[in-house]
Amino acid sequence: MWLFLIGCIVIETGGLLAVLFSKYPHLAKGIAVSCIVVGSVLSAIPVISAIVGVSPEVLRAAWNLPVGEFNISLDPLSALFMLPVITLGPLTALYSTEYLKHPQGIGSHYFFYNTLIAAMMLLLTAQNAILFLIVWEIMAISSFFLVTFDDQLSSVREAGWTYLIATHIGVMALLAFFAILGQKTGDYNFNHFIESSHSLSPELATVLFGLSVVGFGSKAGIFPLHIWLPDAHPAAPSHVSALMSGVMIKMGIYGLFRSLAFIGAPPSEWGWTLVALGALASVVGIVYALSQHDLKRMLAYSSVENIGIICMGLGTGILGIAWQNSALSILGFGGAMLHVLNHSVFKGLLFLSAGTVVHETHSKEMNTLGGLLKKMPFTASLFFTGAIAASAIPPFNGFVSEFVLYFAGIKSALTHGIAPITLAAVLLTTLALVGGLAVAAFTKSAGLIFLGEPRVSLDVTPKDPGWRMKAPQLVLAVCAIALGVFSPYLLPFIEAAIQNYSPVMHGAPTPLYDVLQPSLQNIIIVFGLLLALFAVLAATVTILSGGRKSTSERRPVWDCGYARPEPSMQYTPSSYTAPIVNLFRAILRLKIVRIAPNGFFPDSGSFETIIKDRTRESFFAPLFKFAAKILLPFKILQHGHVHIYVIYVAVTLIALLFITAGN
Amino acid sequence: MKPFDAITLFSALLFSPLLFGIINRIKAMFAGRNGSPLLQTYFDIFKLFRKNMIYGNSTTLVFQLAPAGILAALIVALLLIPWGPIEAPISFSGDFILLAYLLGLSRFLTVIAALDTGSSFEGMGASREVTFAALGEPTFMLGALLLAIHTGESSLSRIFGSIQLTELHPTGTTITLLVAAWMILLLTENSRIPVDDPNTHLELTMIHEVMVLDTGGPLLGIVTYASAIKIWIFSALISNLVFPHLFEKPAMQTVGVAVGIIFVAVVVGIIESIMGRIRLRNIPKLLVGATALVATGLLMTLAG
Structure with a gap:
């Protein structure tokens, strides 16, 4: 535990030194980033030993505040959530050294960056409500300053403002949550909350559950509290978006997980609330994602979708507890937990690749991009990896966690009874629809940005970046494949983490591993066959076409014989998604601004589609x-x-x- | 795994192009023509493999390798499909989810390859494909769920193995609804009339064909073969729902599946002959209708 605390301190010291040396931006960068790397490596040792089941150490220290105490401990649940922090933290930091070019504000940027990482590490280990709230607030404030890095732009300031308000609405709910709990139980330590959780009246417990959903949900971006996400992510520098979307919003999910242990045995209504919210959020999130033109805004909405999926998992888990179906509860919670890890990896990867596109082309507008694969093949292939994983398509990691949730649905249906079958129908329909729409959203972003021809000629020549931006993406892409293939070996640890943290879960004889193992092993065999067959067929095709290279030609594609085809005639991202946007007009607010060419001698016309967020408006x-x-x-x-x-x-x-x- | 277990795999690899031949023969019969030979698709594929490649100006490696991925995904999907009393070589709890997502992988690659050409027509087709596919997914999943509830099993082999077509209600009615819904899904996924017309010559109205408009030579051969396998997968699923359960002996059941697959192809041919295309804007209604059929089945199962 000391090693872990030293890791935190090293990271924070790096931030402070960056401020001291802000006159020398390169030095400041170097110190801050190497401190993040060293700190993460130091804390990786206790994190991994906590995951493999070394009993958690508790570190308590005297504290001069009237209430609360410094009380941290690393149990398996915390350690699992810590994994994204200590992997994405150093990776995004390394990426940032090349991404951030201007020396202005480097010192303070890294101060807040390191503070954010250290705060998240403390947050995940805090065992006292007061300490938890303090680091929660530090996390919120430091991420606010990270979002507003380009504060000379009014849009960035506005996005930061929205984020600050949204996050403080959440804090308000959390203050109430912990104050009520502390008042009722007379102590602010988490283990005390857990011990006296059964003494809460059902009504009060439901109020507390509502507060925790609002408080933690606003950080996680649960619909309809997601409105800060699509503003903050495009505004923030890309490594910050990756860290926030990959890691920080998961702190809200961690809070939901953790707080479930404080409020006693959950009734089924809570589960239904989360399932319904999650189903709504995932559909709305993906529909908004596919209608966006701004690449990073699209990824932000996709995070809303994935948080929705995680919520459905949590809700399923709660229903499992309420129905005393331990297999269902462990599948629900396990699927949610696995998706947390998977989403961190592929969304981090996508934001970093998208950041590379923005960095090279200075444009986030998908309608103007195109054909980037030829100029930046490395970035393109990694974005495709992320896109396939995010569409939950095998053989990458996104598929496995969604499979666990589908599996939960089927297991639920097989117990018979109207409620479990309804749950199964909701889970399967939503996941299937969202999966289909995700394919639309990600073929759009990957296909139309990287394939075809540039829609507008750029005044810069984009190219693949240097190794400091490449390496982090490569590591994440490898993780996306590894998490897909090795997930069966991760399951026992997830299972142990879920069973140990809460008395509600404790002692439930639920073999997540045994239930899922045969299926997952078969899935991995199929993955292997798929890759092997693809390799054979691809080699055949290459030989077939390579052998006749002299005779294979290039010609313009069919365009009805039009004489002067131009790249601007290609299908645009807006036209690509028009059929789906039309279908979901009830959810989206589509505004069309059209200036038709008029008069006898028309000169110009324009056409623009604007999608506004209905929740906000x-x-x-x-x-x-x-x-x-x-x-x-x-x-x-x-x-x-x-x-x-x-x-x-x-x-x-x-x-x-x-x-x-x-x- | 016994070699006979992979009967779906080998039969599909060998005979799937025959389905297009059957469909075309039926259509020709309705139109009073002699029609092309039953083996025409084989001839087409062999002819295409002897041709040279012509690539679009802006295509990349993605375009070149995607057909291999599409075919790989579909061939692997064949390993998950049982054949009446014969279990699939790879069968596990929840295998139909993997099946749906393998089909999803092949669709993703088709769409990506289409977008690689930079052609507006191909973009148009891709856009329609992803829209209709997204609406079709829930039909498949809910249908599989309905079967799982009905039989109390969770793998395709076990599900199809334990359907008992002895009573009219609820089994008979449920299966009927499901066959209707999955038939609509088959027509949509394989771009047949009334959703899409494989023989049309107007790019503006096409869905699947327009996505391979600029694919030629051996690549088109692979794509054609892959689409034959895809229609075989759907036909086999529908056939497995009904035909093996009409017979008592396992040997007869095995034959029954083959008869069923041919029967599905004949039905597709008849539908193509007697129906026109419906308007593009009405296709979502058709697909939501298919989901509604399955949902009705689900309600009936719950009530009965």
């Missing part, structure tokens, strides 16, 4: 307007006259004095 905007209307009158109290503020203080103190004296 029709739910949050009116809500905040309403809140402003009610709260504005109170502004009288805040007028800037310090001497009157002093009177407020005095009056409050005297009032408190009377109240205390009265008691």
Whole structure:
């Protein structure tokens, strides 16, 4: 445990040194990043030993605050969530050294970067509510400054603002959550929460569950609390997007996992709530994702989709507990947990590759890109890897975790009864539909950016980046394949982590490993056959075509014999998804701005489709307007006259004095 | 694994191009023509393999290797399909999910190869393909779920092995609904009338054919062979639902599957002869209708 704490301290020290040396940007970068690498390697040792089941050490220290104490421990659940932090942390940091070119603000950027990583590491180990809230807030603030790195742009400032508000709505709910729990149980340590969780009344437990869904959900980006995600990710530098989407939003999922242990045995309604929210979020998320033109915004919406899938897994797990079907609960939680790891890998990879595209072309607008594969083959092949994994297509890792959830659905259906079959129908329909739509979304982004011809001629020549941007992507792509192939070996650890952290789960004789093992082994055999057969066929095709290279020709493609074909005539991303966007008009808000060429001598015309987020426009905007209307009158109290503020203080103190004296 | 277990694999590899021949023969019969030989697709494929390749100006390695991936995914998918009483070589709990996603892989590669040409027509076809495929996925999954609930099994081999067509309700009605829904799925996934017309010559209205518009030579040969295997997979699934269960003896059941596959091809031919295409904007309704059929079956199972 000390080793872990030293790792955190090393990372944070790196950040502080980066500020000190901010006059020498290269030095600052070097120090900060190498501290992240060293710190992650140091803490990897305790993390791995916690996962393989070495009993967790607890580290408690005196603390000068009135409530709470410094109490950290690394149990298997924390350690599993820690894996993305200590892999994506150093990888994105290495990537950033090449990605960030301008020396301005480098020192403070790395200060916040290192702080964010250290805060997440402490957050995952915090065993005390006060400590947890403090590091939660540090995480929120430091990520806010990371998002607003390019703060000379008004769009970036606005995105940062949205993020700050959204995250603090979450904190508000969390404060209430922990305050109520602390009040009821009389202590702020997590193990104390768990011990007295059964004494909560069902009504209070449900209120607490609602608070935790809002509080943690706003960080995870659970629909409809996702609105900060699609703004913040395009605004942030790409390595920050990768870290936030791959790791930070999972802290919300971790919170949901952890807090389930504090509020007693869950009734089935909680499970249904999460399943319904997750199903809605995944469909809405992927429909929005495929309708976006902005590459990074599209990836952000895809995160909303994946968080939805994770939520469905959590909900299934809760239903399993409520129905005393331990196999279902372990499959649900296990699928959710596996998807957390898988999503970290492929979304991190996608954001880094997308970042490379942005870095080289200075454009995030898919409608203007195209044909990049010829100029940047390395980036293209890694983006394709990520895209296939994100579409849950075999043989990459995305498929395996979705398979576990499908499997949970089938197991649920086989127990008979209306409720389990309904759950199965919801799970299978949603996952199938979302899978199909994900193929549409990712063939669009991968296909239209990297294949074909450039739609607009760029004034820069994009090329593959240097090794510092390449290596992290390569590592993640290897992880995407490895997690697909080795997932059966990971399952026992996931199972142990889930069973040990909560008394609700404890002692349930649920062989996740035994249930899934035969299926997963067969799936891996199929993966192997698939790759082998592909290799043979591809070699055959190459020989067939290579052997006749002299006679194979290149010709223009068929375009109805049009005389002057141009790259701008290619299908655009907007036209590609038009049929689906039309089908989902109920969810999307499509605005078409069309200026038709007019008059006898028409000169120009234009056509633009704008997709607006309905949740933001029709739910949050009116809500905040309403809140402003009610709260504005109170502004009288805040007028800037310090001497009157002093009177407020005095009056409050005297009032408190009377109240205390009265008691 | 006994060599006989892979009967679906070998029969599909050998005979799948025959299905196109049967369909075309039926269509010719309805039109009062003699029609092309039953083995025409074989001739076409052999002819294509002897030809030279012509690539589009902007195509890359993706275009060149995608057909190999498509064929690999479909051949591997064949290993998951049982043949009446004979279990599939690879059979496990939840195998139909992998089957659906292997078909998804082949679709992903088809679409990617189409986009690699940079042609607007191919983009158009790809766009339609992903739209309709996304709507078709739930039909397949819910159908498999319905079967799983009905038989209490969770692998294709066991599911098809334990269907008992002895009573009209609920088994008979459920299977009927499912056959209808999966038939719609077959027509959509294999781009047949009324969803898509494989013989049309108007690029603007095509779905699947337009995605291989600029594919030629051996690559087109592979793609044609792959689409023959794909229709064989769907026909075998539908055939397995009904035909083996009409017979008592395992030997007869084995023959029954083959009869069923041919029967499905004949039905496809008849549908193509007596129906026109429906408008593109109505295809989603057809697909949602297919899902609704399965959902009805599910409700009936729950109620009965």
